[in-house]
Amino acid sequence: MPPPNTPEGGVTAPTSPPASPTPSQPTSPLTRSEIAELSLPKSSILELDYQSIEYIGPVDETLLCPICRTPFHSPITTPCGHTFCAGCINRALELQSVCPIDRQPINKTRDYCRLPLIVKDQLDRLKVKCPNKGCDHECLREHLEGHYGRRCEFTPVRCPESSCTKYIARRDAKAENGCLHQEFTCRFCEKVLTWEECDDHYDYSCNGATARCEECGKQVMRHRLGKHLSQDCPEAEARCKWHAAGCKVADKRRVVQEHEHSGCTFEVISRLIDQRAEDREMINDLTGRLARLEAASSRRRRPRERREPHNESSLINGSPLNLLSTEATGASNLTRNDDMSPSSGFADDDGAWASPEDYMLAQFERIEGQLEGIRKKMMEMDAHQSLGLLQTTARVNEQLAELGSKVGVLNMHTTWLMNMQRQSHTQQRTASTSTGPPSAGISHAGDTSTTRAVSSETGVRYQAGSRRSSSDGRGEHPPRL
Amino acid sequence: MSTQFAAKRLSKELSKISSSLPPGIELVSADNFEEWLLDIRVLDNNPLYQNQTYRLKFRFGSSYPIEPPEVVFVKLPDRPIPMHPHIYSNGIICLDLLGQQGWSPVQNVESVCMSLQSMLTGNSKNERPPGDEEFVRGNRLRPKDIEFYYHDNDV
Ligand SMILES: [Zn+2]
Ligand SMILES: [Zn+2]
Ligand SMILES: [Zn+2]
Ligand SMILES: [Zn+2]
Ligand SMILES: [Zn+2]
Ligand SMILES: [Zn+2]
Ligand SMILES: [Zn+2]
Numbered sequence: 001m002p003p004p005n006t007p008e009g010g011v012t013a014p015t016s017p018p019a020s021p022t023p024s025q026p027t028s029p030l031t032r033s034e035i036a037e038l039s040l041p042k043s044s045i046l047e048l049d050y051q052s053i054e055y056i057g058p059v060d061e062t063l064l065c066p067i068c069r070t071p072f073h074s075p076i077t078t079p080c081g082h083t084f085c086a087g088c089i090n091r092a093l094e095l096q097s098v099c100p101i102d103r104q105p106i107n108k109t110r111d112y113c114r115l116p117l118i119v120k121d122q123l124d125r126l127k128v129k130c131p132n133k134g135c136d137h138e139c140l141r142e143h144l145e146g147h148y149g150r151r152c153e154f155t156p157v158r159c160p161e162s163s164c165t166k167y168i169a170r171r172d173a174k175a176e177n178g179c180l181h182q183e184f185t186c187r188f189c190e191k192v193l194t195w196e197e198c199d200d201h202y203d204y205s206c207n208g209a210t211a212r213c214e215e216c217g218k219q220v221m222r223h224r225l226g227k228h229l230s231q232d233c234p235e236a237e238a239r240c241k242w243h244a245a246g247c248k249v250a251d252k253r254r255v256v257q258e259h260e261h262s263g264c265t266f267e268v269i270s271r272l273i274d275q276r277a278e279d280r281e282m283i284n285d286l287t288g289r290l291a292r293l294e295a296a297s298s299r300r301r302r303p304r305e306r307r308e309p310h311n312e313s314s315l316i317n318g319s320p321l322n323l324l325s326t327e328a329t330g331a332s333n334l335t336r337n338d339d340m341s342p343s344s345g346f347a348d349d350d351g352a353w354a355s356p357e358d359y360m361l362a363q364f365e366r367i368e369g370q371l372e373g374i375r376k377k378m379m380e381m382d383a384h385q386s387l388g389l390l391q392t393t394a395r396v397n398e399q400l401a402e403l404g405s406k407v408g409v410l411n412m413h414t415t416w417l418m419n420m421q422r423q424s425h426t427q428q429r430t431a432s433t434s435t436g437p438p439s440a441g442i443s444h445a446g447d448t449s450t451t452r453a454v455s456s457e458t459g460v461r462y463q464a465g466s467r468r469s470s471s472d473g474r475g476e477h478p479p480r481l
Numbered sequence: 482m483s484t485q486f487a488a489k490r491l492s493k494e495l496s497k498i499s500s501s502l503p504p505g506i507e508l509v510s511a512d513n514f515e516e517w518l519l520d521i522r523v524l525d526n527n528p529l530y531q532n533q534t535y536r537l538k539f540r541f542g543s544s545y546p547i548e549p550p551e552v553v554f555v556k557l558p559d560r561p562i563p564m565h566p567h568i569y570s571n572g573i574i575c576l577d578l579l580g581q582q583g584w585s586p587v588q589n590v591e592s593v594c595m596s597l598q599s600m601l602t603g604n605s606k607n608e609r610p611p612g613d614e615e616f617v618r619g620n621r622l623r624p625k626d627i628e629f630y631y632h633d634n635d636v
Contacts, residue, residue: 051489066587067546068486069493091547092586100585 046156056127076112080104245270297356487545488514506594536560549584571617
């Protein structure tokens with residue numbers, strides 16, 4: 001999306017240039033690498049507020065923190081067995097050092113226990129919406145930090161202007177834009193606003209220079225007409241949301257939207273693609289980390305091997321210690337220099353691991369777990385798809401059955417007609433041989449025995465047909481079509 | 482933690498309250514996250530409170546629910562102050578649940594209303610707290626700044 005103040009197609013020359021310094025106006029949308037470049041160090045991002053996350057679908061009552069009433073965020077369990085968000089319980093304990101539920105005394109932080117992993121898992125799997133205004137990304141909660149912290153264009157980051165302490169959406173935080181918090185006057189309605197609010201203002205609240213949309217007749221901001229046509233107008237040509245996944249549907253937007261709402265088959269595929277991309281990213285990330293760790297640990301192991309002989313010798317013969325010491329200090333100085341940096345980096349990363357081998361094993365285990373997760377998700381997708389297939393085939397089956405029953409009915413009708421014909425033939429023949437009344441014809445006045453035989457025959461035929469048509473009670477008379 | 486904490490928690494409570502409340506409790510107004518009004522009634526046949534509705538005013542500070550809300554009965558032409566040995570005639574309630582010591586952040590507006598309901602239900606004394614007149618005449622303090630002596634724990 002272009003920066004907020006980018007005028008779009010259909011702009012008539014502004015009546016007066018904006019008074020405040022105009023930020024440069026690149027028109028091309030941001031590419032991925034540009035976004036990546038923009039991701040500043042973590043501290044410059046407004047921290048993700050778990051309380052304002054919107055959850056999709058109902059959340060189990062047991063996963064709600066009793067203090068903030070939202071699903072737990074970094075939960076901890078007190079010795080009395082109650083669970084709260086770490087932030088919530090810490091705040092509560094500042095006032096009173098007792099459990100808010102049963103008033104058992106709690107020794108802050110020392111008494112906390114970790115939560116069973118299964119609960120963490122449940123929390124990770126909650127579906128959430130990205131809390132950033134303007135972003136409609138949905139994902140599992142465990143992936144939200146990643147989206148919010150690294151990818152979302154709308155995450156509030158520190159204003160690029162060092163003197164400004166405000167935050168601004170990541171896509172607008174560019175050095176060449178300068179500070180977008182300065183005020184200017186809207187050239188259409190003369191309202192005073194900041195550059196940051198500009199987008200919102202033009203889209204929703206400005207009632208300045210409007211234009212009529214040729215397609216739908218709606219009044220829109222003149223310079224937003226292009227955006228209206230390409231994104232909102234119900235009458236303009238549009239493509240299916242999932243065209244990237246292969247959907248060929250293209251029509252007036254309202255038709256396409258109907259198509260999207262009534263369930264586009266390519267939605268599943270598109271989700272699959274997204275999922276794969278996310279998984280691949282995760283795998284890349286992990287592989288990168290693994291490689292770095294491998295490098296670090298191998299560098300770490302080498303010096304240790306070199307140092308061991310010194311230690312041994314100094315332990316075994318205590319007397320030559322002095323003799324060796326000069327050599328040893330020299331060597332250890334050397335080794336320490338190239339050994340200190342990776343090992344300290346390693347300790348910073350994860351101090352809790354006894355040895356790099358353990359850490360590597362844990363990493364492998366994690367990757368394995370993640371792969372397992374991916375496999376499971378693929379299987380889920382598969383099941384989803386076959387269910388869809390089953391549903392469509394069921395419909396076709398139904399139609400087939402209906403056709404079958406119609407054929408049965410037709411069959412019966414033909415039989416009945418043929419019987420009629422046969423009957424009239426016989427009657428004609430008997431009439432001609434016995435010289436009876438010549439016009440017995442198809443009338444039902446014929447002798448009763450023949451009629452009975454006919455009706456019993458149709459009855460049998462009918463039953464054969466009714467097995468498919470499943471209608472009943474009409475065996476005596478051939479049904480009408 | 483963010484200053485919005487109280488507002489967010491209250492908006493959660495509000496969405497729950499507006500869809501369902503226990504019998505005898507009714508939301509009158511909640512136009513902001515600072516002050517809410519609720520009506521409560523006593524459901525059994527306690528002759529002291531029969532056919533009466535009482536108006537409660539909740540005021541929330543920015544540290545709610547870590548700190549208790551300020552809860553008082555409000556006097557209106559059709560909303561008297563209920564007679565109770567822990568309720569002053571100016572509507573101030575002496576309930577340890579609402580004090581700094583007795584409050585717990587897991588309490589909420591609904592649970593407070595229910596506690597007050599049952600506090601009235603269980604009462605049979607048609608009287609005000611001792612020293613009510615003096616207290617009402619002299620009191621210029623906000624309820625939360627008053628050091629109550631909680632007479633007993635079963636209220
Ligand atoms: Zn507890
Ligand atoms: Zn919480
Ligand atoms: Zn987002
Ligand atoms: Zn700024
Ligand atoms: Zn305007
Ligand atoms: Zn239009
Ligand atoms: Zn489609």
